[in-house]
Each structure stands twice: as structure tokens, then as C-alpha cells.
Amino acid sequence: MKEAAFYQPRKNNTVQCLLCPHYCVISPGKNGICQGRINIDGSLYSDTYAKISSLAVDPVEKKPLYHFYPGEKVLSVGTYGCNFRCQYCQNWEISQQKPALTTVSPEELVELACQKNTIGIAFTYSEPSIWYEYILETASLAQERDLRVVLVTNGYINEKPLHTLLPVLDGINVDLKSFRTNFYKDICEGTLNPVLENITLMAARVHLEITTLVISGENDSQKEVEKMFSWLSTIDSDIPVHLTRYFPAYKFKKAPTSLGKMEExxxxxxxxxxxxxxxxxxxxxxxxxxxxxxxxxLLVRDYYTSRKLMKGNKCPQCGKEIYGEFK
Known part of the structure; x- marks a missing residue:
């Protein structure tokens, strides 16, 4: 456990967390919405610090990141908890519950990433931003070892913490869940605007890719999809977009999204x-x-295996510079 960054004491030993837009006011002995931060005697602590629920060596394409060192492996790691309550969560066993955990220090995690011959570390599975202190320390150590650091996130973090974190990150995949405020409020228990603001900020600082889970009848109308990608193109039309197919999970029992809808x-x-x-x-x-x-x-994929048909980051036929980080 480690004292948390970004909080302020309040009366009666309560504290207000300033990490994400929920601004949780937390009583002594209680956790915030994310379950990852706890008030102990009027001080806020990271309850998830160095606690790991999931650890694996993955193709970087699995994050998904298609334009970030394709064909390479990354050490994927996650804790538990989330500052959203998405009713269709694919990883609800660790985002909404507390699973069995192991403890791995920042130094040990960086050393493991080196031993496994990976390009670096991806913080993923549950929402990594609530693991803030651990990520900040680990990422700083990883940079010293020339490792890359990736965040797979819902993007729901306040601007000041994000500004502090961005210098030690190399790549981010943001799960843009919808382009409707009501979707974020009713299905995820969050808000949309902070995510959009953070996407704009991230795009100017690090390699960025976007993922949207397409759910029939929820976020797949032509009007909404047009608005989402029209807006994203004003930031940068080069940002890679991943459209993933919904399957029933957690509290959502809707039928899987049709292949026809995915193509549309x-x-x-x-x-x-x-x-x-x-x-x-x-x-x-x-x-x-x-x-x-x-x-x-330029890049051909078979599941999570990539085959590169270009040298560097330029098209061999017309010389167009391709967005991304390529070996």
C-alpha cells in the first residue's frame, strides 16, 4: 500500500480523490468508486499498489495496437477495480470483483519484462489509471531500461494526473465506448466529455489508437457513428481505429453484434x-x-501475428509516411 497522489483532506477525516472526474469523497475505512483507493485515518492510499491479478506475455497486436511495434511481444499486467461500471464488461471478474492477487514490485516487473525479451510493459485488463502510483514508478524505471510503456484505458482521468503520467508513456489505446452522454451515464456510470478531452491531449503527446466495442441497439446508429469518427478525424485521421464485436458478458445478455452491422x-x-x-x-x-x-x-495479419511489407514507416510504392512506431 502507498499513499495516493492527487487528493485533498476534508473535515471529519474524509478525503476527496482528485484522480478522476468522479471526485469521490471517501469516509475513513472506505474505498472510492474504483475500489483501488482507500481512506485510512484521513489519508488516501492506493489499495492496489503492486497488487497484480493478471500477468502474461502477449503480441502487442492483442492490446489492440496495430501500428506500435507490430510483431513484437509485450508484458501485459493488470490489477483489479475500475472507475466505470460498464454493464457489458468483458473483464468483470477483475474490474468489478477482487480476485486472487500476487505482489510484484516495480523493480521486479521491469526485470521480468527484460527477461521475457519484450518491448516493454502494457498496463491493461482492468482500468490502469486507478493504479496510478504503481504505473508512474514502474514506467520511470522501464524508461531507464529502454522499455516501452503502454496504457490500455477508458481515458477517464483528470487532466493534471494525465499530464504528469504522459512523459513516461509511449503508447495508449483508449476505449471510446460511445459518442452519447447518456450511454456513459446509464451504462458505464461515467461521463463522456473528459474522455474526449483526454483523447485530444493524448493524440498530441504519444502514439494513440482507439477501440470501440460495437453493441447493436446501443452505440451503433449511423448518426452516432458518423459523429464519433467525424470528430476523431478532426484530431487526426491517421489514428488507428479498432472496431470490436460485442458478445454477451456480465449484465448484458443481448445477442452478439451481427457481422453485417460490423461491416456497416x-x-x-x-x-x-x-x-x-x-x-x-x-x-x-x-x-x-x-x-x-x-x-x-503494408502489414498483413493472421490473428495476432503481423507480417511487415515495408521498411521503416514509409509506403514502398508512393512514399507516404505511415502513422505509428515501427522497428
Whole structure:
């Protein structure tokens, strides 16, 4: 356990957490909404510090990151808890419950990433931003060892903590869940605007990719999808977009999103964005990276294995510079 950053004491030994837009006011002995921060005698502590629920070596494509060192491996690690309550959560066993945990220090985690011959560490599985102190320390050590650091996040964090964290991050994938305020309020118990503001900030500082889980009848209307990707294109049409297919999970029992709907959303997104990919779907469609100028195949994928057909980051046919970090 470690004293938390970004909080302020209040009367009667309560504290207010300033890490995310919930601004939880926490009584002694209680946790915030995220379950990862606890008030002990009027001081706020990271209850998840160095506590790990999940650890694996993955292809970086699995995060998903398609334009960030494709073909390389990354050490994926997560804790428990989340500052959202998404009713369809795919990882609810660790985001909404407290599973069995192991303790791994920042130094030990960095050493493990080196031993496993990975490009670095991806903080993922549950919401990593609530693991703030641990990530900040680990990422600083990882940089000293020339390792890359990735965050797979819902983007729900306040601006000041994010500004402090960005210098030690190399890549981020943000789960943009919808483009409707009511979706975030009713289904995720959060708000949309802070996520949009943070996407704008992240895009200017680190490698960024976006993931949206497409749920029939919830976030897949033509109007909403058009607005989402029209807005994202104003930031940078080069940002890679991953559209993943919903399957029933946690409290959502809706039927899986149809393949026809996935292709429809894909085609709308392609009107605005240069790189759009389909996840949770078999076959090559929506998996290949092509030059947005001449259409040349540049990266071919088989599940989570990438084969690179270009040198550096330029199309060998027309010379277009391709967005991303490539070995």
C-alpha cells in the first residue's frame, strides 16, 4: 500500500480523490468508486499498489495496437477495480470483483519484462489509471531500461494526473465506448466529455489508437457513428481505429453484434479515418494495413501475428509516411 497522489483532506477525516472526474469523497475505512483507493485515518492510499491479478506475455497486436511495434511481444499486467461500471464488461471478474492477487514490485516487473525479451510493459485488463502510483514508478524505471510503456484505458482521468503520467508513456489505446452522454451515464456510470478531452491531449503527446466495442441497439446508429469518427478525424485521421464485436458478458445478455452491422460501422468509419480494423471476426477483412494514398498492402495479419511489407514507416510504392512506431 502507498499513499495516493492527487487528493485533498476534508473535515471529519474524509478525503476527496482528485484522480478522476468522479471526485469521490471517501469516509475513513472506505474505498472510492474504483475500489483501488482507500481512506485510512484521513489519508488516501492506493489499495492496489503492486497488487497484480493478471500477468502474461502477449503480441502487442492483442492490446489492440496495430501500428506500435507490430510483431513484437509485450508484458501485459493488470490489477483489479475500475472507475466505470460498464454493464457489458468483458473483464468483470477483475474490474468489478477482487480476485486472487500476487505482489510484484516495480523493480521486479521491469526485470521480468527484460527477461521475457519484450518491448516493454502494457498496463491493461482492468482500468490502469486507478493504479496510478504503481504505473508512474514502474514506467520511470522501464524508461531507464529502454522499455516501452503502454496504457490500455477508458481515458477517464483528470487532466493534471494525465499530464504528469504522459512523459513516461509511449503508447495508449483508449476505449471510446460511445459518442452519447447518456450511454456513459446509464451504462458505464461515467461521463463522456473528459474522455474526449483526454483523447485530444493524448493524440498530441504519444502514439494513440482507439477501440470501440460495437453493441447493436446501443452505440451503433449511423448518426452516432458518423459523429464519433467525424470528430476523431478532426484530431487526426491517421489514428488507428479498432472496431470490436460485442458478445454477451456480465449484465448484458443481448445477442452478439451481427457481422453485417460490423461491416456497416466499418464502412462509415473508413469515410473519416485512414486505418480502421475489425476485431473478434475471422478472416482477413478489416485486418490488413494498406497505404491510405495508393492502397499498397503494408502489414498483413493472421490473428495476432503481423507480417511487415515495408521498411521503416514509409509506403514502398508512393512514399507516404505511415502513422505509428515501427522497428
Amino acid at each position: 460501422v466499418y464502412q462509415i468509419a473508413r469515410k473519416y479515418m485512414d486505418y480502421v480494423y475489425l476485431g473478434n471476426i475471422q478472416g482477413d477483412f478489416g485486418k490488413i494495413t494498406r497505404c491510405p494514398v495508393c492502397g499498397r498492402e
